[in-house]
Amino acid sequence: MRPHPVPSATRPGRRHRAALLSVAGLVIGLAGAARADVPVSIGVFLADTAVTDTALAAAAASGGAEPSTLAHGGPVVTGTDAPGGIHDPYEGWNRGVYGFNKGLDRALLRPAAMGYRRALPREAREGVHNVLANLGSPVIFLNDVLQVQPQPAGETAVRFAVNTTVGVLGVFDVASQMGVYRHRADFGQTLGRYGVATGPYVYLPVFGPSSVRDTVGLVVNMAMDPLNYARFDGDVAAKLSVIGANALDTRVGLDRDLKDLDRSATDPYAATRSVWIQNRRAFIRGDRPEDVQDLPDFTPDAPASPAPSPPAQPPRPRTGG
Amino acid sequence: MTRFSASAPRTASLAAAGTALLALATAAVAPTAVALTALATPAAAQSARADRDPAAEAFVLSEANHVLAVLGDKTMSVEAKKKTFRALIDEVADVPKITSYVLGKYRRSLTDAQFHDFAVAFREFANTVYESRLGTYKGETLRVTGSIVRRPGDVVVTSEVVGGQTKQPLKVLWRVLKGDDGRWRAVDVQVEGVWLAVTEQQDFVSTLDNAHGDINVLIAQLKGEKKEAVKPH
Numbered sequence: 001m002r003p004h005p006v007p008s009a010t011r012p013g014r015r016h017r018a019a020l021l022s023v024a025g026l027v028i029g030l031a032g033a034a035r036a037d038v039p040v041s042i043g044v045f046l047a048d049t050a051v052t053d054t055a056l057a058a059a060a061a062s063g064g065a066e067p068s069t070l071a072h073g074g075p076v077v078t079g080t081d082a083p084g085g086i087h088d089p090y091e092g093w094n095r096g097v098y099g100f101n102k103g104l105d106r107a108l109l110r111p112a113a114m115g116y117r118r119a120l121p122r123e124a125r126e127g128v129h130n131v132l133a134n135l136g137s138p139v140i141f142l143n144d145v146l147q148v149q150p151q152p153a154g155e156t157a158v159r160f161a162v163n164t165t166v167g168v169l170g171v172f173d174v175a176s177q178m179g180v181y182r183h184r185a186d187f188g189q190t191l192g193r194y195g196v197a198t199g200p201y202v203y204l205p206v207f208g209p210s211s212v213r214d215t216v217g218l219v220v221n222m223a224m225d226p227l228n229y230a231r232f233d234g235d236v237a238a239k240l241s242v243i244g245a246n247a248l249d250t251r252v253g254l255d256r257d258l259k260d261l262d263r264s265a266t267d268p269y270a271a272t273r274s275v276w277i278q279n280r281r282a283f284i285r286g287d288r289p290e291d292v293q294d295l296p297d298f299t300p301d302a303p304a305s306p307a308p309s310p311p312a313q314p315p316r317p318r319t320g321g
Numbered sequence: 322m323t324r325f326s327a328s329a330p331r332t333a334s335l336a337a338a339g340t341a342l343l344a345l346a347t348a349a350v351a352p353t354a355v356a357l358t359a360l361a362t363p364a365a366a367q368s369a370r371a372d373r374d375p376a377a378e379a380f381v382l383s384e385a386n387h388v389l390a391v392l393g394d395k396t397m398s399v400e401a402k403k404k405t406f407r408a409l410i411d412e413v414a415d416v417p418k419i420t421s422y423v424l425g426k427y428r429r430s431l432t433d434a435q436f437h438d439f440a441v442a443f444r445e446f447a448n449t450v451y452e453s454r455l456g457t458y459k460g461e462t463l464r465v466t467g468s469i470v471r472r473p474g475d476v477v478v479t480s481e482v483v484g485g486q487t488k489q490p491l492k493v494l495w496r497v498l499k500g501d502d503g504r505w506r507a508v509d510v511q512v513e514g515v516w517l518a519v520t521e522q523q524d525f526v527s528t529l530d531n532a533h534g535d536i537n538v539l540i541a542q543l544k545g546e547k548k549e550a551v552k553p554h
Contacts, residue, residue: 083516084520084523176488181488263450263453264450267525267527270523270527274520274523279515282514283514289469290514292471293471298509298518299418
């Protein structure tokens with residue numbers, strides 16, 4: 001598996017770099033696949049296929065369709081399965097991968113992240129976090145543009161400009177202090193906003209919870225990252241540092257939510273799946289309100305009650321399999 | 322995640338320049354109206370009345386303030402807070418409805434005795450989970466921003482949590498139902514798009530699916546006796 005798209009290697013040295021970056025990509029993915037900014041949480045574990053990255057790689061995304069029908073109001077959101085319901089035809093396999101990732105986390109990622117947390121004071125870690133977030137702005141900007149979201153695109157551009165300069169290469173999140181907050185955007189979200197269906201749930205090795213659509217989005221998202229294309233002295237070391245720092249930063253940020261989820265769920269795999277798909281749908285919905293009619297009934301004798309469907313078996317037909 | 326604060330006075334003037342830049346950029350790209358329009362036209366509008374319900378909103382605001390006041394009370398010991406919340410829970414939440422709901426399709430197949438056992442275990446479990454989080458409160462406040470009537474007596478109240486550890490306003494939704502006694506109570510809460518009770522149901526139903534519907538397996542897990550009872554396969 002080579003999830004980290006690196007331009008094709010032409011020289012042995014390049015091939016070596018590509019392999020290195022692939023491995024590193026896996027590690028960051030583990031962290032990036034699950035990301036939380038949730039202070040009030042009951043194990044809210046939000047997965048974000050947007051591995052933090054940069055991009056002005058307009059080239060990578062050139063030719064992105066911008067149908068004129070999207071000119072106002074933005075793309076249409078489709079798919080109204082029961083909240084938390086997602087087709088999981090590969091559950092057996094997915095659970096296996098889930099166990100594998102848990103082992104990897106226990107053996108490698110969490111110990112490293114806890115070491116990082118002990119080694120650096122909070123302020124320094126926040127600076128690192130801000131730099132990484134800033135490096136991710138170009139990819140967010142690009143997806144804002146693809147989604148025909150001028151205001152968010154403007155905000156992302158301003159944030160990048162302000163934080164890179166006034167914020168000293170992104171160390172200080174000055175833009176947030178000005179009230180221009182960070183938002184996320186990724187290519188899986190872009191696909192979703194153009195009406196691409198979620199598809200079956202997929203639990204990816206290292207990357208964690210995803211869907212068929214969002215796996216495609218993940219790959220494209222990484223291809224948009226200009227860091228992947230930059231060539232300079234010591235570029236491999238620099239890229240690996242960014243990837244490693246991303247993994248550590250994300251894992252540290254997630255620690256409490258992951259612990260909460262493991263403690264409060266009787267079946268953490270199922271809980272993660274439910275949380276991921278609900279959060280993902282909300283992310284794709286954006287500011288559009290949820291259709292409250294899709295919510296389950298709590299009163300058994302309520303009229304027209306669509307009985308709460310079991311998880312993983314929404315009524316949506318699937319193709320193949 | 323918290324921000325890294327920059328304090329140099331130089332920063333302030335530069336930040337002002339940045340603000341001007343931002344104004345320029347947003348003016349150039351214009352349509353703030355898009356977001357507003359989206360908010361003003363809920364998808365539910367066709368299928369149900371999209372009116373607000375002031376009573377439901379008032380309920381959420383007053384209960385939230387009540388809870389936050391207890392959380393923020395520095396004179397109260399943690400033990401006292403726990404006691405207060407245990408007494409408060411039935412005023413805030415419709416525990417029987419939630420208890421039935423989280424069992425999903427398995428609710429109907431339970432005997433009264435089994436349901437009772439589950440209800441006891443579930444309540445204790447929920448208390449434990451929430452109590453473990455009492456210490457995480459850092460002065461956040463809540464403001465109600467609106468509501469959507471799903472059907473009479475069934476309302477989603479929208480709110481924002483600000484301050485404390487929240488770097489930017491955090492949207493929180495409350496599903497509140499009016500009971501037979503005419504009082505409102507919450508049955509679900511949504512943070513970051515994730516409904517708590519919905520997630521709980523899918524978690525519990527999956528556990529029961531893997532245990533061939535044996536409620537005792539779920540009860541044992543809630544009591545923390547065998548976290549490993551459900552093996553992935």
